[in-house]
Amino acid sequence: MSNFTSPQIIIIGAGIGGLTAAALLAKAGYRVVVLEAQTYAGGCAGTFVHQGYRFDAGATIVGGFHANGPHALVGRLLDLEWPVRPHDPAWVVHLPDREIALTQDNGDVVAQFPHTTRFWRAQSHLADLGWRMSAAGMPWPPGDLTEVAQLVRVGLSHFPADVAMVPHAFGTVADWLRQMRLDTDRTFRRFLDAQLLISAQATSAQVNTLWGATALDLARQGVYHVEGGIGSLAETLIHKIRALGGEVHFRQRVTGIAVEQGRVTGVHVGLGKHTTKTEFVPADFVIANLTPFSL
Template identity: 30%
Template sequence: MAQSVIVIGGGIGGLTAGALLAKVGYDVTVLEASREWGGCAGKFKRGPYTFAVGATLGMGFENGGIHDRILRFLDISVKSLLLEKVMYIHMPDQTFIFHRNRNQHVTELQKVFPSYGSNLRAFYQDVYDIASEIRKLMKPLPVLPPTTFKEWFMLFRSLSITSPRLLPYFNQTLSTLLHKHGLADVADFVHLIDAQIIDSMQATNETCSLLLGCLALDIYHEGAFYVEGGLFQVAYSLAQCITEHNGNTKLGRKVVAVEKTEEGWTVRDHRGDMYKAQHVICNVPIGNLQQFLAPTIMSKLPSSFHNKVTTMQWGAFTLYLAIKEEVILPHTPLFQQVLTGKGMSEGEHLFLSLSHPDDRKRAPSGTRTLTVSTHIDLSKWETKDAYDKRKSYMTEKMLENIQCVFPQLHEGIIKIITGAPRAWERFAGRAGVGGFPQSTKHALFQSVSHRTGIPGLWLCGDTIFPGAGTIGVSVSGYHVFRSITNNKYQLP
């Protein structure tokens, strides 16, 4: 009889673990509280328009990337477009084009900052060398922090003869590298760097882990993709894979209780339905576990878990727009950032994602969808009066800043929807997004393991190593799969 697994949460991390396990014969049931798959990489529809909830720019679909490896293992195909020009970044005085080609990227930066040409070349040489060294370690996807002999063995086996080069940087922040190359006081360049790492690392150069910061700066060059329809296509393909391998996927099933029994685990949803399994995979933020885990179980979780629960997380404020094609200039890039020079949150840094003109899965002909997001401090939204005022203020501020990219935006708006913290709570069951800041206090060996120390209870998602983004949560889901199957299977 196949071992049974219950996955709580239908985000990409949980669906990845569930699909991999179903593929190799496990009896998998996925319970998702909302009516959509994908979590923060999900979707919603308004009339003929489909909007990506959060994550939009695809990473890891290149040959050998984590999504490529997982999807090939599962025999899943997702249509994506490789971007040679990754995005346009609009600064107060000029626009910078982020090129996939590493050399071209540095050359363009040297044109923007001509007084620091040699500094920039040396800085990026370090960034690319460090990132290349980290990728050697990542190929076998070792677990951090290692908690078993096998995990320690896999970590040491991942090391190469050149791995010791990383040791001097291990507890350093990305600002160390900026100071090393005389760039820490070049305010516009530092602002540009922060804009590139804030979405994936949830931190700026002063606190971001140097090693992970280099990886975040380099990953765009490995491959950035537009996924037709949206990244939610990955989630829906994983859910379909589970059902094709005799698993069960249930939407609108909020888990309210998880109990340990002599036979394994019992899970109860809000409708009173009961499920039994040998394994439970919790694909929720670790701060949400207390909503359904009994205090006796919570008390057995490791200290690394309890130390992280109260860690600050960013919120997000998002505008979802349907706009007329006629107000969009020809050859407008699909991904853009707008920087005001005044910070990385509260509408001063915007990430824009525009649907492809031929993507009929998102919008009818002659129209496009546009998603615009910014980081926010959730403490500013705590009272009803503050919430309503903040929502109105942020909407107007973001629309004003978007006009530097789309000057005729107001003439072309067909529909506008706001995504404020309460909307995130209703849709994704959380106000904080993006996981923990990948600082030296929370990254690498300071991360939370997918192992709980309780037999049969596992964790994955953006608050578990290696962190946020579809790449991070997919890796955490794979780690759970590998542990449950006792390392029997390996990705191609």
């Protein structure tokens, strides 16, 4: 890796989060190097090639491109033209006795579950608050005193509208359904669990109400198809990073983060599968776009 420039910031992992951070930092004038262990970018939102065909590694449709959505905001900041187009209905749920189309107006859902109108009205209200507060940097749940202070600042800036969120702060979607007297409707709960498994990776019994209300909002906010496969999003970000002078390198597995006297000094990168030798790459800052289990 002797061809690397001396980076100021190293980002481990070329997932969407890491690439977004890299692009924003590169635009701000920092020297950025992204190191990815795989042969393609995007992580679970990546597209790999096999025998000339492109296959999505995980997700196949995307959200967050609606007005003031996270990807829309990033697009404006970086002057990006995302290769996406709206897809409505977002998806269709197949239950043993029916099919339900998830559309932006939620029409089919309400038509098939007319007794849930109050639930969806409350869900939309909570989700709108959640989107606004998330955009303002709301850390939830807070992990330390700094995040508690940030949560208080964001909460005060949205007072009194955010008072509606307080009763739901620590409950689950299942608790919410009981409050709405919908917990005995097994078909409706099964339908909700299917949505939550897609967007929150858990069912109503485990998902926090505030997060669940936002996770159930994807179809209403708009779902998009990515031209060329979902990996085109990562490819768009990589093009921007390189255009801004940043670097993205594949087949570079970071094996450790070097710390001296409480400060990061760089990372160790493996030299291959058949050796334990590593190369040290210096850095002033390191961002690990990884799960906690990978650190």
